[in-house]
């Protein structure tokens with residue numbers, strides 16, 4: 001059996017008296033799109049923040065390719081090949097798509113006698129063009145500020161940037177929540193493309209039909225724990241809703257239901 005690329009075991013996180021995560025397990029395998037679903041407050045965002053190095057757990061273990069790691073900052077997560085596309089996208093609106101791909105990681109040309117270099121715009125534009133082409137992202141224009149692009153194109157720029165700097169896992173928080181039908185289809189194609197380039201994708205979504213359509217595997221959270229883990233081909237909207245609301249994976253779903261007193 002293939003070992004997980006990224007694994008969370010028994011993660012706990014409290015906010016005051018709220019147990020946001022209460023022994024949550026989670027796995028990401030190589031070359032897959034896996035969906036992370038759960039009702040509001042189930043703990044999805046907290047888990048993603050912990051696995052992105054943006055939040056610290058109170059307990060539990062995180063492993064990358066079977067080795068325990070400390071993801072105690074977003075930079076530490078990046079070093080392990082993990083990136084996150086949050087809903088705000090974190091793009092610089094006045095910069096071009098190419099500039100956004102390199103935001104904070106600008107390529108410098110060597111200066112004279114070891115002096116600080118200056119931005120190598122031509123090299124950055126070339127690499128950005130290659131990255132967009134590799135992922136099949138066709139932008140209306142590569143030279144305009146991203147603020148003038150459509151929501152779907154901005155989302156594509158943010159995903160292309162994550163895929164440029166992460167080589168293991170990209171978390172995507174509701175990437176199609178604000179998009180229309182056509183733009184949603186394009187972004188879902190891009191997500192498949194990222195997976196096909198060898199980077200695993202974790203898709204957080206409330207859209208059950210979309211999750212069943214695009215994901216290879218679905219993990220369901222409820223009350224801070226994973227309560228089901230099933231191949232997407234075995235899932236139905238009814239089985240997912242049952243798992244989200246009662247912890248039971250429902251009839252017809254070959255889900256592994258975690259030990260949960262309500263389903264015992």
Ligand SMILES: Nc1ncnc2c1ncn2[C@@H]1O[C@H](COP(=O)(O)OP(=O)(O)OP(=O)(O)O)[C@@H](O)[C@H]1O
Pocket residue numbers: 015018019020038039040041042043044045046047
């Ligand atoms: N910074 C915080 N301070 C206090 N409570 C928090 C904080 N972050 C999360 N929580 C609480 O932890 C629980 C889990 O929240 P979380 O945002 O992780 O759930 P979620 O599954 O992502 O929900 P949603 O789908 O609504 O985004 C909730 O009860 C939430 O109110």
